[in-house]
Amino acid sequence: MDARLTINGGPNASTAYVGWAPVPAQLSLVDPLSPGPVEVTVRNQEPQTGGRIVFALAGSPSSEPALPVTVPPDGSPVDLLIAGQFGSPSTADGDTAVEVVRQATGELLVATRLMVRVRKDADTLTTAERDRFLSALAGLNDRGMGAYSDYPNIHTSAGSPEAHDNPGFLPWHRAFLLDLERELQAIDPSVSLHYWRFDEPGPNVFTRGFMGVPAANGLLQFAATNPLQFWATASLPGIVRRPLFNVATEPASVSDEATTLALGGSGHRYVGLRDMEGDPHGFAHTSFTGFIRSIGTAANDPLFFMLHANADRLWAKWQWLHRRFDLTSASTFTPLGAFGSPGAARIGHNLDDTMWPWNQVVGGDRPATAPGGNFPPSLLTAAPGPIPTVGALIDYQGVRTPGSRLGFDYDDVPFEAS
Amino acid sequence: MDVSEYRRRTNQQVAAAAKRTRQEAPRNLKAASATLERREAPEGARIAAVRAMGRDIRRRPTLIDRLIALLADGSESAKLRLEALDVLQGATFLVQTFAAKRPQYLEALRSIMDDPDRDLRRRVIGALAREKDEYVHRRLLEGLEKPSKALVPPAKAIQFLGYDVHADYFPLLRRIVEQPPTASAQREAIRVLAADPKSRPLLTKILGDKDQPSGVRYMSALALQSLAPTQFEGIARKIALDNREDHRLRAASLTALAQYTEPQATASQRAFTRRVEKLGERASSPDVKRATKAYMARVRG
Numbered sequence: 016m017d018a019r020l021t022i023n024g025g026p027n028a029s030t031a032y033v034g035w036a037p038v039p040a041q042l043s044l045v046d047p048l049s050p051g052p053v054e055v056t057v058r059n060q061e062p063q064t065g066g067r068i069v070f071a072l073a074g075s076p077s078s079e080p081a082l083p084v085t086v087p088p089d090g091s092p093v094d095l096l097i098a099g100q101f102g103s104p105s106t107a108d109g110d111t112a113v114e115v116v117r118q119a120t121g122e123l124l125v126a127t128r129l130m131v132r133v134r135k136d137a138d139t140l141t142t143a144e145r146d147r148f149l150s151a152l153a154g155l156n157d158r159g160m161g162a163y164s165d166y167p168n169i170h171t172s173a174g175s176p177e178a179h180d181n182p183g184f185l186p187w188h189r190a191f192l193l194d195l196e197r198e199l200q201a202i203d204p205s206v207s208l209h210y211w212r213f214d215e216p217g218p219n220v221f222t223r224g225f226m227g228v229p230a231a232n233g234l235l236q237f238a239a240t241n242p243l244q245f246w247a248t249a250s251l252p253g254i255v256r257r258p259l260f261n262v263a264t265e266p267a268s269v270s271d272e273a274t275t276l277a278l279g280g281s282g283h284r285y286v287g288l289r290d291m292e293g294d295p296h297g298f299a300h301t302s303f304t305g306f307i308r309s310i311g312t313a314a315n316d317p318l319f320f321m322l323h324a325n326a327d328r329l330w331a332k333w334q335w336l337h338r339r340f341d342l343t344s345a346s347t348f349t350p351l352g353a354f355g356s357p358g359a360a361r362i363g364h365n366l367d368d369t370m371w372p373w374n375q376v377v378g379g380d381r382p383a384t385a386p387g388g389n390f391p392p393s394l395l396t397a398a399p400g401p402i403p404t405v406g407a408l409i410d411y412q413g414v415r416t417p418g419s420r421l422g423f424d425y426d427d428v429p430f431e432a433s
Numbered sequence: 434m435d436v437s438e439y440r441r442r443t444n445q446q447v448a449a450a451a452k453r454t455r456q457e458a459p460r461n462l463k464a465a466s467a468t469l470e471r472r473e474a475p476e477g478a479r480i481a482a483v484r485a486m487g488r489d490i491r492r493r494p495t496l497i498d499r500l501i502a503l504l505a506d507g508s509e510s511a512k513l514r515l516e517a518l519d520v521l522q523g524a525t526f527l528v529q530t531f532a533a534k535r536p537q538y539l540e541a542l543r544s545i546m547d548d549p550d551r552d553l554r555r556r557v558i559g560a561l562a563r564e565k566d567e568y569v570h571r572r573l574l575e576g577l578e579k580p581s582k583a584l585v586p587p588a589k590a591i592q593f594l595g596y597d598v599h600a601d602y603f604p605l606l607r608r609i610v611e612q613p614p615t616a617s618a619q620r621e622a623i624r625v626l627a628a629d630p631k632s633r634p635l636l637t638k639i640l641g642d643k644d645q646p647s648g649v650r651y652m653s654a655l656a657l658q659s660l661a662p663t664q665f666e667g668i669a670r671k672i673a674l675d676n677r678e679d680h681r682l683r684a685a686s687l688t689a690l691a692q693y694t695e696p697q698a699t700a701s702q703r704a705f706t707r708r709v710e711k712l713g714e715r716a717s718s719p720d721v722k723r724a725t726k727a728y729m730a731r732v733r734g
């Protein structure tokens with residue numbers, strides 16, 4: 016007897032990546048040779064190593080590391096949900112496996128490898144995780160000749176009103192980060208966009224082996240095997256960045272996490288939370304001299320993405336804490352509606368507006384060019400689509416609408432059904 | 434991990450932070466403004482006041498005027514003015530709020546480019562250079578041509594010029610590479626010449642010249658990587674296998690080849706890989722050993 020387990024639509028070699036948000040899976044029997052339904056258990060194959068997985072029957076609120084399932088004999092599938100177990104992410108591609116075992120006999124019907132892939136605190140990565148991340152970044156940059164150049168070309172003074180100082184600041188940057196992360200994963204699917212926790216010291220981040228250490232003139236120096244040494248943007252090799260704080264013992268000059276999460280006030284409203292664009296976000300940028308300190312050059316430094324991943328994580332954590340995934344609530348995001356309606360913000364910053372540059376709209380209210388094309392697709396989810404609206408970036412875990420799951424998670428922000 | 438316990442704990446931390454903020458907030462801005470105006474107040478308190486004002490800029494854009502005045506005020510301490518600069522520079526990310534004040538801000542920056550404080554001067558020039566400010570560009574070039582007029586050391590001046598790459602100063606940079614005032618100026622000039630296709634022969638010559646300092650050759654390698662990747666690949670192969678070569682250069686060449694070539698694609702590449710393995714194992718430099726190991730790990734996938 017054999018079984019088939021298809022994760023995320025399959026083929027599993029490309030789609031067996033999960034975060035904390037549950038993804039759909041189908042379990043069916045192949046050549047059943049059985050007169051009646053078969054009782055099986057779906058479980059972690061090696062519960063002691065690698066990432067950990069939990070399972071649920073579709074529609075059921077509780078998930079378990081080992082789930083009894085009754086599979087029909089006619090080969091029709093049972094719908095399951097599979098997710099990483101919060102707090103137990105993978106550290107390498109396919110470092111965990113799911114197996115389906117027949118209860119009566121203990122016979123192994125099928126096993127498939129999986130990765131619990133989440134964005135992590137960059138200070139806590141293993142050397143191998145760090146090196147894969149650096150290699151993917153350096154690959155995308157390709158000594159200044161790669162697709163990375165789209166990102167600094169988008170994050171310019173001309174494009175900045177689309178992204179800053181308006182309600183869409185957080186959703187727009189969430190899209191910008193996910194765009195980059197998908198490009199990194201096309202190079203190495205085991206990579207996530209790890210974040211720099213700017214309100215804590217980063218002794219393992221600001222090293223020659225990772226994000227570099229400045230020489231006397233501010234140009235970063237790297238270890239001999241660090242491929243970031245070949246980083247180039249705007250036709251020049253190298254990155255200029257000098258911290259104005261002690262990276263080993265101090266955080267950047269920013270408010271701490273709890274203070275940021277309290278910005279929404281007692282009503283936990285988005286309109287308050289978005290003050291984080293100034294402190295901590297802006298103050299994190301100006302905790303350094305060099306590229307990252309000015310809008311036009313900030314994205315020339317790959318640290319930009321790790322800084323913004325942390326800003327995005329803070330929003331995600333606030334969303335989880337106060338269950339802010341309901342797109343009809345002004346506490347989740349405001350303004351609701353589209354540009355032109357009463358009380359609307361600038362174009363591109365209202366819930367139903369599409370976002371530049373992915374909408375490829377140029378001229379008029381939008382910038383004169385739109386580098387980078389439409390939003391890149393993913394094998395793991397159809398969201399947010401090629402032309403995302405602001406609203407498509409909000410329920411990133413599919414808490415309210417499973418189809419809006421964007422395919423990323425943060426190590427310290429769990430998934431909880433609404 | 435117990436998620437409901439985690440939620441409870443997080444809520445507690447946030448509530449405590451909210452309470453702290455509430456206690457400070459009502460008097461925060463008024464008190465901060467008052468503290469800043471009291472010149473006899475301790476410097477630390479005035480610095481904290483500037484930071485607190487910075488947090489409120491989006492709600493009260495007029496605070497920008499006060500901070501710009503402080504930045505330009507040579508009678509205030511450099512430390513306090515640096516804080517104002519950091520806060521204002523952070524506010525430049527609030528593009529709309531800042532738009533109306535931008536001309537004033539840039540004017541204030543230009544007005545203090547010659548400030549006696551070295552850190553303030555550098556940070557101000559850096560901010561202007563990243564805005565591709567034409568005036569600072571001219572002053573930096575002038576300083577490189579007449580050292581008595583230099584605002585910053587030559588290496589820093591070249592680095593700042595590099596924010597706005599222009600063919601018109603490439604001849605000057607080539608002269609600096611050949612007759613460098615300092616080693617770090619030479620390295621920065623090479624770095625910026627990576628944008629100049631005409632400098633390819635010069636950079637190739639320097640990379641091949643074992644009498645040049647190691648750091649200068651290394652920078653030429655980085656510049657050639659983006660300027661002439663295929664040509665660089667050939668040079669890097671030779672360097673990687675030369676056990677009399679500079680260790681850092683060897684290790685960097687190996688790392689570049691591992692990252693940007695397909696080590697097993699052709700017969701000649703496979704032959705090269707075998708020689709890398711053999712030589713790397715015998716290398717005395719830990720960097721070359723590490724780079725060899727990483728190269729071989731890449732080969733083995």
Ligand SMILES: [Cu+2]
Pocket residue numbers: 296300323
């Ligand atoms: Cu930013």
